[in-house]
Structure formats: C-alpha cells, structure tokens
Amino acid sequence: MKDLAEAALNAAQVKGASYADVRLDERVQQDVTVKNGQLAAVSDDASEGLGVRVLVDGAWGFAGSARLSTSEVQEVVDRAIRIARASARARSAPVDLGPPVTSRGHYRTPVERDPFTVPLTEKVELLLRADQAMASVKGVTIREGSMEFIKQKKIFASTEGAYTEQELFESGAGIEATATSPDEVQNRSYPNSFGRHQGAGGYEYISALQLDRHGQRIGEEAVKLLSAPQCPSGVKTLILDASQVALQVHESCGHPTELDRVFGMEAAYAGTSFMTPEKLNHLRYGSPKVTITADALTPAGLGTFGWDDEGVPAQRSFLIQDGLFVGYLTSRETASVLGQQSNGTMRADGWNRIPLIRMTNVSLQPGDSTLEQMIAETKDGVYMETNRSWSIDDKRLNFQFGTQLAYEILNGKRGRMLKNATYAGITPEFWNSCDAVAGKSEWQVWGLANCGKGQPPQVAHVAHGAAPTRFQNVKVGILK
Amino acid sequence: MKSIEVARLTEESELKRFMNGLLERSPAQQTEVMVSEWDSALTRFANNGIHQNVAERDVSVRVRVVKNGKTGVAAINQMTESAAADVLSRAVAIADLQPKGEVVPMPGPAKSRPVDAWSDATASVTPEERADFVEAICAKARRAGLKAFGAYSTGAEQLAIANSLGVFHHLLSTKASVNSVVMGESGSGYADRSAIDVRELDKDDLADEVIDKAQRNQNAQPIEPGVYEVVLEEYAVAEMLEFMSFTGFSALAAQEERSFMRLGERITGESVNIWDDGLDPSGVPTSFDFEGVPKQKVQLITQGVASGLVYDMETAQRAGRQSTGHGLPAPNTEGPFAVNLFMAPGGTPKADLISDIKRGIWVTRFWYVRVVHPKTSIITGMTREGTFLIENGRITRPVKDLRFTQSMLGALDGTLAISRSTKLQISEYLGASRVPAVRLKAFTFTS
Numbered sequence: 022m023k024d025l026a027e028a029a030l031n032a033a034q035v036k037g038a039s040y041a042d043v044r045l046d047e048r049v050q051q052d053v054t055v056k057n058g059q060l061a062a063v064s065d066d067a068s069e070g071l072g073v074r075v076l077v078d079g080a081w082g083f084a085g086s087a088r089l090s091t092s093e094v095q096e097v098v099d100r101a102i103r104i105a106r107a108s109a110r111a112r113s114a115p116v117d118l119g120p121p122v123t124s125r126g127h128y129r130t131p132v133e134r135d136p137f138t139v140p141l142t143e144k145v146e147l148l149l150r151a152d153q154a155m156a157s158v159k160g161v162t163i164r165e166g167s168m169e170f171i172k173q174k175k176i177f178a179s180t181e182g183a184y185t186e187q188e189l190f191e192s193g194a195g196i197e198a199t200a201t202s203p204d205e206v207q208n209r210s211y212p213n214s215f216g217r218h219q220g221a222g223g224y225e226y227i228s229a230l231q232l233d234r235h236g237q238r239i240g241e242e243a244v245k246l247l248s249a250p251q252c253p254s255g256v257k258t259l260i261l262d263a264s265q266v267a268l269q270v271h272e273s274c275g276h277p278t279e280l281d282r283v284f285g286m287e288a289a290y291a292g293t294s295f296m297t298p299e300k301l302n303h304l305r306y307g308s309p310k311v312t313i314t315a316d317a318l319t320p321a322g323l324g325t326f327g328w329d330d331e332g333v334p335a336q337r338s339f340l341i342q343d344g345l346f347v348g349y350l351t352s353r354e355t356a357s358v359l360g361q362q363s364n365g366t367m368r369a370d371g372w373n374r375i376p377l378i379r380m381t382n383v384s385l386q387p388g389d390s391t392l393e394q395m396i397a398e399t400k401d402g403v404y405m406e407t408n409r410s411w412s413i414d415d416k417r418l419n420f421q422f423g424t425q426l427a428y429e430i431l432n433g434k435r436g437r438m439l440k441n442a443t444y445a446g447i448t449p450e451f452w453n454s455c456d457a458v459a460g461k462s463e464w465q466v467w468g469l470a471n472c473g474k475g476q477p478p479q480v481a482h483v484a485h486g487a488a489p490t491r492f493q494n495v496k497v498g499i500l501k
Numbered sequence: 502m503k504s505i506e507v508a509r510l511t512e513e514s515e516l517k518r519f520m521n522g523l524l525e526r527s528p529a530q531q532t533e534v535m536v537s538e539w540d541s542a543l544t545r546f547a548n549n550g551i552h553q554n555v556a557e558r559d560v561s562v563r564v565r566v567v568k569n570g571k572t573g574v575a576a577i578n579q580m581t582e583s584a585a586a587d588v589l590s591r592a593v594a595i596a597d598l599q600p601k602g603e604v605v606p607m608p609g610p611a612k613s614r615p616v617d618a619w620s621d622a623t624a625s626v627t628p629e630e631r632a633d634f635v636e637a638i639c640a641k642a643r644r645a646g647l648k649a650f651g652a653y654s655t656g657a658e659q660l661a662i663a664n665s666l667g668v669f670h671h672l673l674s675t676k677a678s679v680n681s682v683v684m685g686e687s688g689s690g691y692a693d694r695s696a697i698d699v700r701e702l703d704k705d706d707l708a709d710e711v712i713d714k715a716q717r718n719q720n721a722q723p724i725e726p727g728v729y730e731v732v733l734e735e736y737a738v739a740e741m742l743e744f745m746s747f748t749g750f751s752a753l754a755a756q757e758e759r760s761f762m763r764l765g766e767r768i769t770g771e772s773v774n775i776w777d778d779g780l781d782p783s784g785v786p787t788s789f790d791f792e793g794v795p796k797q798k799v800q801l802i803t804q805g806v807a808s809g810l811v812y813d814m815e816t817a818q819r820a821g822r823q824s825t826g827h828g829l830p831a832p833n834t835e836g837p838f839a840v841n842l843f844m845a846p847g848g849t850p851k852a853d854l855i856s857d858i859k860r861g862i863w864v865t866r867f868w869y870v871r872v873v874h875p876k877t878s879i880i881t882g883m884t885r886e887g888t889f890l891i892e893n894g895r896i897t898r899p900v901k902d903l904r905f906t907q908s909m910l911g912a913l914d915g916t917l918a919i920s921r922s923t924k925l926q927i928s929e930y931l932g933a934s935r936v937p938a939v940r941l942k943a944f945t946f947t948s
Contacts, residue, residue, distance in 0.1 A: 060599050062833070062834050064575065067576065107551075110633070110636065111632045145600065162757065206758070206759050284547070285548050285684075289681060410872060414904075419902075476543060476545055477541070
C-alpha cells in the first residue's frame with residue numbers, strides 16, 4: 022500500500038502538481054438488525070480504494086478508484102491532473118495551503134474488545150433480549166434494534182513529506198419501540214434516536230449501554246404517549262436532555278462555524294453561515310454559561326483521531342468562550358485566508374471523496390447545575406427528551422426541533438407526559454437565553470453518524486459532549 | 502485526449518460471466534448477486550470560480566444467500582475472482598451463524614420491458630467541457646454583478662441483478678445534473694436542471710433563470726407568518742412528493758400503520774393524480790428493481806383518492822400479492838420505495854397560476870424538510886432562494902424566507918390550479934420526479 026502511495030505522489034509531481042496527497046482507505050462495516058423478534062438483516066460490507074488530490078496552477082483536482090493496481094494509480098493521477106488543469110481555467114484566487122504539514126506516525130482507536138471478533142450470536146442474543154423486553158409491553162406494535170461496527174485503515178501521504186497510518190474503530194447500537202393508533206405514531210428509542218448511539222471504541226461500548234435493561238421502559242413510554250395530551254403552545258422555560266442539546270449544538274453551532282460554509286464553498290447545497298468573519302471575537306453568541314469546544318482528542322468521540330485527512334494533528338480549540346464567538350473549524354486552505362493555521366477538521370467519508378471541514382467532537386462544556394435543580398427552579402416550563410425531527414435554515418439561524426417525549430413542568434415539579442412536542446427559535450437569541458447547564462456528572466458524549474454535507478454527498482461521523490441545559494422564553498408546541 | 506474521459510464500465514458479457522461464476526460456486530440453496538458500477542465526475546463552483554473538482558470509479562458487488570432458511574448478505578467493491586470468493590464466503594458465514602428467521606423470497610425470472618436511459622454524450626463529457634459549462638454560468642453572473650455557486654455532474658452507471666432462480670437483468674444509465682445559487686449583496690436565486698442526455702442541459706437557460714431570480718430577490722423584507730395562499734414551483738412540489746413517498750406510499754408503512762394513506766378514501770383535492778412509473782421515458786426510466794422484479798406502474802392517488810401502494814417481495818408476500826417492483830437492495834428493513842414519481846399536469850400556464858391570487862406567497866423551493874407527524878403528513882422546513890409576496894395577481898416584492906409547518910395532504914386538499922408544464926427533478930440519492938407547479942389555497946408559515 023505504501024508503494025502505491027509513493028508511486029501516486031511521484032507521478033503527480035512529475036506531471037506538474039505543486040502539491041499532492043494520496044489517501045488509501047480500507048473499510049469493513051457490519052450491520053445487524055433485529056425487528057419484531059426476528060433477525061431482520063445482517064450485512065458485512067468491505068470497501069477499499071485510493072484517492073489522489075492535486076494542486077496544479079493553483080487549482081484542485083481529485084480522482085479516486087477502487088482498483089489498487091500500479092497501472093490504475095497512474096490513470097487516477099492522470100485524471101486528477103487533467104481535472105486540476107480544467108479547474109484552473111475557471112478558478113478564482115489560487116489556493117494557498119499555508120505552512121507545510123509533515124506529520125508522521127501511527128494512531129489506533131483504543132479498543133478493549135475488537136467488535137469483529139465478537140460472535141454474531143452474542144450480538145443477536147443481546148438485541149433479541151432487548152426486543153423481548155419491548156415485546157412485554159402491550160400496545161407496542163413495532164420493535165427494532167440494531168448494531169453497527171466499523172473498522173477503517175487509512176494511509177495519508179503528501180508531497181510535503183507527511184505519512185500517517187490510522188486504524189479507527191466505531192461501535193454503535195440502539196433500540197426503538199413504536200406504538201400506533203388510528204391517529205398517532207409514537208416512538209421511543211434508547212440511548213438516542215435515528216438508529217444508534219455510536220462511539221469510537223470496541224464492543225465494550227455496546228456492553229456498557231445495557232440495551233436489554235431499557236426495552237420495557239421505552240415500550241411503556243411509547244404506548245403512554247399515544248394517549249398523552251399534546252404539548253401546549255406558548256413561550257416557556259425549556260429544559261432539554263443531553264442528547265437533544267447535542268443535536269442543538271451540532272446544527273446551530275457546529276455547522277455555522279465551518280469556515281468553508283462561511284466562505285460560500287457550500288452555498289449551493291448545505292448553505293452558508295450567519296457567523297461571518299467580522300463577527301469573530303465580537304458576536305455575543307450565547308450567555309456566559311455557554312462555552313463550546315472542538316476537540317478531536319475526546320475519548321470515545323466519533324470525531325476522535327490521530328490526524329485529519331490533510332495530516333494535521335488532532336487538537337482542541339474554542340469556538341465559543343463564555344458566550345463569545347472566538348473560533349472556527351478550519352482547513353489548511355480556509356485558515357490561510359484568515360492568516361491562521363488549520364485546526365485539523367478536514368475529513369472525507371472514504372477514499373472516493375475529498376476531505377471537507379467536518380465537526381470533530383464539538384461540545385458544550387459542563388456547567389454547575391443539575392437536571393433536578395433546573396426543574397426545581399422552573400415555574401412554567403417543558404422538559405423535552407430525545408430528538409424526533411430537526412430543521413434549520415441555510416444560514417443556521419431559524420430552527421425547529423421536535424422530540425419524542427416531553428413533560429410539563431409546573432411550580433418546580435415534573436407533571437404530565439406530553440406528546441408531539443416541538444420548540445423553535447433563532448440561534449443567538451436561543452443560546453443567549455441559556456441560564457443553566459448541568460455539570461460533569463450528567464455530561465456525556467453523543468455520537469452522530471449521519472451528518473450530511475458536500476457534493477457529491479458525504480456522511481460524517483461526529484460527536485458532541487452535552488449535559489441537560491435550560492433556556493428561557495422559548496416558543497414551544499407549534500403542533501396543535 | 503477525449504478517450505480517457507469516456508466512462509469506463511465493465512462489458513455486459515464480462516459482467517454476466519462474473520455473476521454467473523459467483524452463482525455457480527455458491528453452496529446456498531438460493532443466491533442473488535447485484536452489481537452496481539459507476540464512473541462519475543462533479544465540478545463544483547463558488548464565488549464565480551471552480552473550487553472543487555472530482556471524479557471517481559467504483560463498483561459494488563452485493564451477495565445475498567439463503568441457506569437452510571437463513572439469510573446472509575455481504576458486499577465488496579472489487580470485481581475479481583478472489584473478491585467473488587471472499588464476498589460469497591462472508592455471506593454464507595453470516596447465514597450459517599444466525600438463528601433461523603423469516604426469509605424474504607427471491608423472484609423467479611420475468612421479462613422486463615427494455616428502457617433507454619443511456620446517452621453517449623453524457624458518458625463522454627470531459628473535465629474541460631464541465632469547466633467551460635460552469636464558466637459560462639459564472640461569466641453571466643459576473644456580468645450581472647452577482648456571484649454564482651453550484652455543481653455540475655455527469656456520470657455513467659450500470660446495474661445488474663442475477664439470482665439462482667434464473668433472473669438476469671441489466672441496465673446502463675447516464676445522468677447529468679447542474680444546480681446553481683446566484684447571490685447578490687442581499688439575496689439569492691436558485692435553479693437546477695437534470696437529464697439523461699447532457700445535451701438537454703441548457704446553460705444559458707439555467708443561468709438566465711437563476712440570475713433573474715437572484716435579481717428579483719434582493720432586499721427581502723419580513724412578512725407576518727400565517728396561513729397564505731401559495732404557488733409552489735416544481736422544486737418544492739418534487740420535494741413534497743419525495744416526502745409523501747418516504748412516509749406514505751410504501752406498503753410497509755401501511756402494514757405497520759404508519760402511513761397517511763387511507764385506501765379508497767379521498768385524501769387530497771380531486772385534481773391531484775400521483776403515480777409511480779419506472780418505465781415512463783419522460784422520467785428516469787429503469788426496468789427492474791433492486792430485487793430483480795420488473796417495474797410496474799402504480800397509481801397512488803387518483804382524482805384525490807388514495808388508490809395504491811408500492812410493494813417489494815417481503816411486503817407482497819405478507820399481503821398475499823405480487824411485488825410491484827419497488828424493492829431496495831438487501832438487507833432492507835425500510836420497505837419498498839416509490840422512486841419514479843409523477844404528478845399529473847393541469848391546464849394552467851405556470852405564469853398564470855398567480856393571476857387570481859389576491860394575497861399569497863410564491864415559493865421557489867424548500868429546504869431542510871423533516872417529518873413532524875407521519876400519520877397526518879405534517880412536515881416542517883424553510884423556504885429558500887426566492888420567496889415572494891403575491892398581491893392582486895402579480896409578484897410585488899421579495900420576502901424573507903419563512904418556516905412552514907404543514908400537512909402535505911392538507912395542502913394538496915386545497916389544490917386550486919396545476920401548471921400545464923412539468924419539470925424533471927432527479928433526486929440527489931435515488932430516483933426522480935416529474936412534477937408541475939401548483940397553486941394551493943392554504944399553507945401555514947409558522948415563523
């Protein structure tokens with residue numbers, strides 16, 4: 022593999038590239054799904070290939086192929102070079118990558134139990150036990166549980182002398198119970214929604230979730246939701262559980278601080294950002310309770326690695342510090358425009374895609390409150406838990422989220438269960454209304470394995486540390 | 502130089518030999534092989550210049566085996582003898598290791614109607630041609646004092662499915678798509694085009710539409726949220742149809758009581774007719790599904806009445822009927838999917854849809870649509886790149902983008918007029934829709 026990388030870099034230089042990098046990527050993925058007491062799907066996918074990115078005449082070209090032969094490598098390089106020359110016919114300013122990156126080394130996700138050595142029967146039995154727990158609840162009409170495991174070997178090499186090897190592991194699992202009536206479909210899932218809770222690690226990550234101990238509870242909640250009252254509409258105090266805060270951070274802080282979006286590089290697809298450069302170090306993004314970091318060193322985070330896909334070392338930086346907007350997620354190309362150096366967030370979702378600025382582990386730092394205390398201090402509010410729907414505008418300002426479960430809060434006490442709860446707001450107004458964040462004991466890293474961006478589309482696996490958080494004067498309950 | 506860019510796909514005879522070899526060596530009672538191979542390129546532009554420009558060549562070989570009443574699926578992205586042996590052994594190992602479960606039946610051989618989804622012109626577009634196409638859009642934007650952003654892609658693909666019951670289907674297809682956002686100092690416009698044959702993409706026509714929209718959409722002012730009469734352009738209608746397909750048109754959604762479809766009941770206005778037809782050449786035709794079942798036309802909503810659902814092998818078995826040819830690749834727990842959608846045109850010229858509207862909103866497209874309540878078909882999302890106020894039969898000014906939270910069936914129940922023309926919208930992921938623009942009596946904007 023190393024020989025192919027060197028051959029690609031040599032060929033690119035000979036053919037006129039001022040810079041080139043090559044990524045060789047080998048990935049296996051196993052998915053297991055149990056549905057309604059039956060093993061519904063098991064698949065085992067393997068993919069390998071190489072991608073070559075070149076700069077010629079100040080413009081980018083990229084080509085990738087699944088065929089790993091010497092002759093194919095030459096063809097891929099030829100194609101990338103030709104594409105770069107074509108780009109140069111219609112480029113704007115020449116690309117400036119800033120100082121060279123010469124990282125070298127090896128990184129492996131810390132893994133206690135390699136998930137690919139765990140027998141399939143053990144995985145299926147755990148999912149079936151969780152399924153039976155959900156089935157014990159009368160009224161649950163659909164039960165589903167799934168696991169996903171990924172092992173990826175990546176080699177990155179560049180003409181600047183960088184050469185890194187990484188072996189990354191991910192493990193994830195989740196269960197969901199659905200109850201239906203003629204007018205309603207209600208779901209409850211654990212630990213998170215939309216399939217799974219996923220992290221960088223081995224099978225120990227799955228064992229710690231104790232899926233089978235939560236099946237009955239979520240089944241009961243799904244059935245109870247069918248007859249629960251609708252979440253009332255109004256302006257209220259809102260308390261979010263940690264998993265919903267994680268998604269809120271993702272959509273309203275992670276994406277708008279991606280510097281490629283700010284520069285319009287995603288304008289025709291994912292959109293732009295309201296967090297433009299003149300606001301850096303000036304915008305009061307949130308209240309002093311709000312500090313958000315990007316940290317690719319967070320244990321078990323899906324955005325944890327040794328180096329990004331430009332060879333920049335994993336690192337920690339501040340995006341929001343005590344409410345003030347202080348930093349972006351950057352690449353070499355975009356950071357140099359601001360006179361900065363990349364903070365290492367460029368990742369591709371495979372050998373056949375170019376790296377883009379992606380969130381690493383973008384986390385709301387813990388505060389000093391507790392969920393219990395937040396509820397006790399609230400006169401008229403709603404507590405919402407586990408995401409059900411999410412939508413935000415192309416500048417990342419106007420959002421609306423819905424959750425699976427909600428409870429009314431009256432005079433410091435948790436009251437009735439509410440269904441179809443939603444809340445809406447404008448990003449800086451919302452974060453400036455934050456008046457309490459729970460502390461470390463309730464802070465958790467939430468994996469999010471479905472972050473879409475780019476053309477052709479790419480899916481990134483990212484994570485967010487979050488704890489229960491409270492906001493004041495929020496519009497809740499759009500759905501009557 | 503042109504030859505290097507002609508899409509390189511494996512010859513059909515070689516593909517067939519590879520797939521047959523795999524079927525012959527399988528120790529399972531039933532085996533299915535699906536091969537998807539593609540060679541595609543995409544040129545992306547921002548701020549009037551190319552900033553990303555990529556190409557890829559890849560293949561997926563997916564094997565499903567049924568052995569002793571147990572199913573295993575494995576995939577690999579190589580088409581060599583050793584890869585065939587590897588993927589087959591992994592699929593068999595998965596089947597051997599698992600408890601006995603329900604088996605999704607494989608279809609037997611059935612003749613599929615041939616369709617033409619290939620264009621040599623699309624398969625041989627060069628990087629220089631893509632760059633020149635993009636530059637033409639950027640140049641027009643530059644001359645208008647605006648900035649262009651977007652992506653222009655061309656690609657060729659082949660899909661083949663064979664199984665041990667004697668099924669073999671093969672389809673070659675091409676696709677060319679361009680989308681563009683053009684921005685001024687205080688607003689933007691949007692346009693896109695898609696076709697099987699790249700020669701149908703008219704860069705001047707696209708640039709004129711998006712620049713005109715951007716110029717008219719400057720200095721938008723906010724408008725009070727509420728219920729408005731609306732005109733939805735084809736971009737928005739296609740997205741709404743995709744969400745209807747996703748939440749309601751699948752037999753699995755109906756069997757699991759998640760669907761809004763109440764068969765035999767009127768669920769929209771009487772002028773609404775929606776169907777799925779994989780064989781219609783005015784869409785993106787495909788003659789078979791991912792299980793190897795020939796495509797059938799399915800009438801979904803007929804004169805406002807819920808009239809049909811799409812089936813795959815599993816849901817068809819459960820319902821005691823035949824698959825309609827809407828299966829997804831194995832292993833699939835999502836159910837069948839209608840991916841060749843059509844909405845019938847009406848009799849009104851698109852420009853006349855606003856003529857009787859006293860006060861309403863013109864919506865170019867939707868953004869970030871999500872399902873809020875599947876059973877009542879409520880979705881939420883934003884308008885984007887061209888939202889205008891209609892007063893007394895004409896567009897009077899741009900308005901700031903709005904969030905909507907609206908039942909799709911409720912919106913279509915108030916269908917007042919449908920455009921005579923339709924537009925092909927190729928989905929980013931799977932399939933395509935051919936839809937008109939519509940005038941709807943009531944649409945709820947919430948912020």
